[in-house]
Amino acid sequence: MTTLGRVRRPAPARAQPPARARVQEDRGVISPADRRRRRVRWTLRAVQVATLLFLLVVGLGPVLWMAKSSITPTQDTLRAPMALWPGGFDLGQFATAWTRTHIDRYLLNTVWIAIGSWLVQIVVATTAGYALSVLRPRFHRVLTGLVLATLFVPSIVLLVPLYLTVVDVPLVHLRLIDTFWAVWLPAGASAFNVIVIKRFFDNLPREIFEAARVDGAGPFQLFWLIVLPMSRPILGVVSVFAVIGTWKDYLWPLLVLRNPSLQPLSVRLPTLQPTTDLGVFIAALTISSAIPIALFLLFQRLFLRGPGLSGAIKG
């Protein structure tokens, strides 16, 4: 629960304490006195440089290898996969992946699935959070408990019954297989989103709601004009993780989207591999990871300051 606690207080974390106080606060295992000792300083420096090099090779290395191999002709990659400098450049591999392997279509499917899932998640989480936190119907505690309870059910329990539900949706008897709805709608049932947003709404100042009510705002105006605009930070967090989560999804879209022309990149790539030229295929892998990596670089703070969020977003 510490995770949720951290999310709802983003503003004070950014406030910097005065420099002097920070120096005192900032000490870790190694004392300031120890840091001034030569042996400690040099050992520490060596360990840090080694760690940085390790992280460069292990964290960035595979991604760089992928980027390099996507512009290296296949034959060079096969002959000397670890050559630092490509023997020749072949930007055509991107063009081939894009047009002949139809990565454009699958990328568009992924984008489309991500947008829809994002929208459903945001609508469900904000309306539910607003109802449970601000409007508080009589049974709101029970409902919150029911939402919370689903967090403790491992996602594997849902797999088969959810599949059968999507094959034939109860009450309305619709078949959602081979439509994007099969991915969009179940994405909305994210207890994590609802709880995070409800906790954020819980901490908005009630005085403002009362003032708005006194001024004659109805529940819809309160939601649209007051609550939502005040929640931009948390909506940003939930949105970024929703998009990345959908992008990473594999098993569910594999099950419910059988028609290749509807499948997202993650589902298509494994089936494309045997019939695709290596260089072209790696170019396709590079295209697939470009958007999540770009989102990460843009919103680094959300990822690196919101511990636990990334892990908890998917069952």
Added chain:
Amino acid sequence: MGSYAERDVIPRVAVRRWPRVRARFSRDGLSTFLFLVPLLAIFGLFSWFPIIRAFVMSLQETNLVSIPTFVGLENFARVLADPVFAIAVRNTAYFALLALVIGFPIPIVLAVIMSETRRGKGLMSALAYLPVVVPPVVSVLLWRFFFDASATGVFNTMLGWIGLGPLPWLQNSASAMPSIVIEATWAAAGGTVIIYLAALLSVPPELYDAAEVDGASIWQKIRNVTLPQLRGVLFVTLILQLIATAQVFTEPFLFTGGGPANSTTTVLLLIYHYAFQNSLGGEYGMAAALSIMLAGFLAVFTAGYFWLTRSWSTSS
């Protein structure tokens, strides 16, 4: 931010002052119901109903054509009698154990070193986290090249530099699982590093000061102050990691498909095989029974884990 007291008091006072407002907005009006519709529809259809259905299905013979019939515990009996079941359980346990041995210490060591770093900490955590945002399918397909068993494979080329012979990696039933765990650790460690970094920030500096007064060395401080202070977080990440590794699917499915010779068939792969291998309609009952057994085991295991560790982890 309002304190808890404030949050509780203000609506109550306001309610007393504005009884009409309360009647109009706060209680069970049509508009409240409208705001609850998305929650009730989506969670009802795609979360609550399937969870209940999983339990019902595990007791039924279900295919998509005929009406389901109750068969008691037959599905459970058939799963237990399946020779692959024991193999899948063993493989999953082996995967979890390897992931623990390889994947649990690395983030701790990295986080402790990184938290002692003044400059470049941001760069280091970004580098550590980068693999987490690469889509799992891309990582697995990329690492399949790295694990290429020929002498010109990426890892085998690197081993060649230090004079080690080519390893079979995924092609051999002894090394396939460790190879998968290496990739899975690479893909997940960054998230844990970030959690530990945040937890390390909350270790009170006075504890280190006090340890120094007692003449503790750096090692002793790490062992007797840092790690005990991280205890609560470590307990939670450990159980979360076990729960996650028990449900591993994408990696074994895409790396080896369970091979060679079932050496990487995990419980999830077996569930997938039961339910979706046969395109004409699968053994949904058996798949549901196995997933409920797995979830039940995880629940009992988690409860036992917290019960056993309750006296160690309460202080933090």
